[in-house]
Amino acid sequence: MAIHFDVVRDGRHFSARVNNNDIFPIGARVRFRNRNTGVERFGLSNDAGFFGNAEAKKQLYLAKDYQDVHGFWSAFIEPTAICEGQSFISLNTYDRARFTFGFGQFAAHVPDGDFIVWFRDMLQRPEVLDYFPNLEVRGGRIVKLEAGRAVTMEDDNSTEKLQLYLNPTLDDVEDAEVIAAAKLIHWTTHHPEARLLQVQHMIHTARRLVREGDRRLGLDGISADLCCIVMDIRHHGRAGFDDLQRALLATDPFTALLNVGAENEPERCKNLKTALKTRRANLAQKKWSRANGDFI
Incomplete structure (x- = not known):
C-alpha cells in the first residue's frame, strides 16, 4: 500500500509527514543564481548548513561499510562521495539538473545517465x-501510468517529462517537488538495499x-x-581530456591533476585534496590494468 506524504512548511524549511504520523526533514528552500546568465532559480537543498544537514549526516557513505562487498572500489569512490556531500540522502533541486540525489549526486537531466539508470533499478525493487x-519500467524505459495508459518519461534524447514529474519548475518549491524528495529520502533511509543499490551504481559510474x-x-x-582524480573531474564535469592529458604529463601529475578546474571550482578542488590527504597512500598501492579492466 502506498505511503502517504504530506508537505509541512516552516518558513523556508520543508518537512514531510508520513501517513499522518511522524514528521521528518527534507531540506530548505535556496536561491541559485547562474554566474553567467544572472538567472535566479529556486529549489531544495539539504547540504551542510541547511535544515536537513543533521539527518543527512546520519546517512553517510563510508567505504569501510561496503568493503566486504565491493573491495577496493568502495575506497576508490569515497573521495568523490565526500566532495558530493557524502550522504545517501543528499539532495538539490535548484540547478539545471533539476533534481539530483544521493552521495554521488546523480543528476536527472542526462538521458541514460547515472540518475536514470539508478532510478530504473529502484523502480524494479519490491x-x-x-x-x-x-x-514502472517497461521496455527498459521509465513510464508513468495515467488514465489507463503508459506515458514514456525518458528516452535516448530527453528526460524532460521525468524532470517535470520530480520538479515542476525552478521558479519556486512546489509540493510535488517536496513529495518526490520525501519519497526518495524515506525509501533510502528505511531500506538498506536501496543504499546498497546507490553504491553499486556509483561504482558502475566510476x-x-x-x-x-x-x-x-x-x-x-x-x-x-x-585515476581517482581523473574520475572525479569527469564525474563533476569541470574539465576536458586535453586539460587532463597535460596534467598527467606534468612533473608532478598528482598536484597538477588536483589543480585542474581550480580556477572555476576552487572549493571542489580543495575538498578533493583534503579527502585524498589520508587516503592517497591506500589508493596508490594499486594501478589500473587495461587487460584486467580493474585495479591490481
Missing part, C-alpha cells in the same frame, strides 16, 4: 508500490569513467590515486 505506484579515461588518456599502469 518497495516501489509504497513510494511510486504510478511509475568504472565507466576510468575505462573512458583509459581510452582517451592511456591510464594503463597509472596508480589509482591519479
